[in-house]
Amino acid sequence: GDSVTQMEGPVTLSEEAFLTINCTYTATGYPSLFWYVQYPGEGLQLLLKATKADDKGSNKGFEATYRKETTSFHLEKGSVQVSDSAVYFCALNQAGTALIFGKGTTLSVSS
């Protein structure tokens, strides 16, 4: 079945450092890909999305590009802030099926 694999954390960075969180997927067909973010004590929020190959999703300085050839959707940010500390989930879904999540990556940014 479809699945998502993301790098294990925690990821610990200093403020203004470059962030990459790796995400790869296994799926039949052409899924839509998502990154969700969960701030402490809150539910998940959609961060960005891409619905077809070579699409780039972006939001709040975060970016991810849908790479069909490598089945990847890595999350990047050029300069992280303390306020970016959260758990990040990569997810996919296809028409008619539920969202499938990776296990989540905890990011901790210190000043």
Next chain:
Amino acid sequence: NAGVTQTPKFQVLKTGQSMTLQCAQDMNHEYMSWYRQDPGMGLRLIHYSVGAGITDQGEVPNGYNVSRSTTEDFPLRLLSAAPSQTSVYFCASSRSPGEGVRGYTFGSGTRLTVV
């Protein structure tokens, strides 16, 4: 504010007790689902519904029941709580299960502890 409302936010149960986690949305979404979040496991789908009167099982349905009598509400019932059901539960909704545009809207979660 429009969104998904979950109650209660916190609950402690004794083993063997039953309870219902409430979930309501006011966006007229057809699709609703329940996930549980456990450390190192990500979010796993428990049950879902594609519309009023229609429900189906997800990845980890054992020990849970659901019903969908209205579009707005999708309660999750624990029949006889077990310590393995200690988790954070999230309800989510969208216009369709394969929502590729707006993603899902999540509630703020219910933290359940079974002792």
